Amino acid sequence: MTKAELKRLTSYKHEKYRNNDNLFVVEGVKMCQELLSSNYDLIAIYANEEITDRYQVTIITDEELRRISLLSTPNKAYCLVRKPQSVAIDYDNCPILALDGIKDPGNLGTIMRLADWFGVKDIVCSPDCVDVFNPKVVQASMGSVFRTNVHYENLQHFIKSLPDDFAIYGTVVENGENIYQSKLPPRGIIIIGSESFGISNEIQALVNHPLTIPRLSLHLNKPESLNASVATAIVLSEFKSASLRTNKK
């Protein structure tokens, strides 16, 4: 690798330089394989051994990999990928998921993996959510970043623009409808609030189906809440299992 190339790749540790070149970084053999089986536009692969015979791989040393890698323990392969063009939201694939101020990269990645598992196609993020191409988000998604469409929108405007027959579900820690005892018609949007503040007031005002996961704790009023990705897991599981339960033994 030339010095200039090493310098350019190292610069991609910073969001600014990735954005300038409209690309993001994918690391690790497994994640790079997920990438190669996606329709994402690969710019270049750098690895310390041949990991594919379908694309040209630039072989680099362990030391070069260590220098360009964003991981504390780099794993063999590093890919540069062009950011995808935005696609239209599929209003017929419901529920849609909306995230209001999710800041933790691990949470966003985990939520994408979960959405992917349950067949959710579109995730709408408020502009203050963490960037979906943040390297920690990409890694935590375990490849689901290539299979879910993430959109950044002013949530208030977006929700107001939804079709009239859309239900606006929102998860609240207390005083919502018990999620286990609610009918959950899928045509709608599920809003998940931020780790620290829940759903913001102006968005909460638009919710017409507040949902609560009942706290069955042995301790009064504790814990105060569930982790955002864990709450999303329970809510999506409830929506997606409703049709399967009709056969419940």
Place this chain on the structure above:
Amino acid sequence: MTKAELKRLTSYKHEKYRNNDNLFVVEGVKMCQELLSSNYDLIAIYANEEITDRYQVTIITDEELRRISLLSTPNKAYCLVRKPQSVAIDYDNCPILALDGIKDPGNLGTIMRLADWFGVKDIVCSPDCVDVFNPKVVQASMGSVFRTNVHYENLQHFIKSLPDDFAIYGTVVENGENIYQSKLPPRGIIIIGSESFGISNEIQALVNHPLTIPRLSLHLNKPESLNASVATAIVLSEFKSASLRTNKK
């Protein structure tokens, strides 16, 4: 603070010194308040302002706090706590949760918070799980570390020693019983496998009720799995909601 004290507290960044003195560290105002309302044995509080009038607080400077803190952005308060004595497992509070090789501190902390939410009292960890008093586990638990009993046991021996009428549930990615269509009598233990390898072979051999969360993805065989804490969320939600659903509208 004397130099010797500063040095001693700084040494507690290392597990070895915490173990030598049989204590662990709790940081942040909110977590310290959770601690003060628990029955855990407080050794000392260091803070840059008075945060309680019930205990003696050693006032320290921001710089001192920065030096002893394990957090990248220290938050006002730092407590030393004695590790709790081990308590007996309550076999009448079911299901019990067992973790087989959970290595990620965030996952263990999140699972404790979830167990706390759903009224699970005991979590049995294989010896290769991350230490429950690892600072990242303590922080991710958001105080639930004070309200759940975590035991480290040889899981194989432990499971074999369970009462005969205990069901041994295990989560598997494929070919288990559809969790949404299974009766889930709570008297039993639920085994959650490691992030990378799932349930180990010798433990899997003891499972008599394998459970699978159906993958409803739009993509064939993708994603390969769910995050361990998210899978635990869905499984616990199913067990704990069974009795609530009898009233489902």
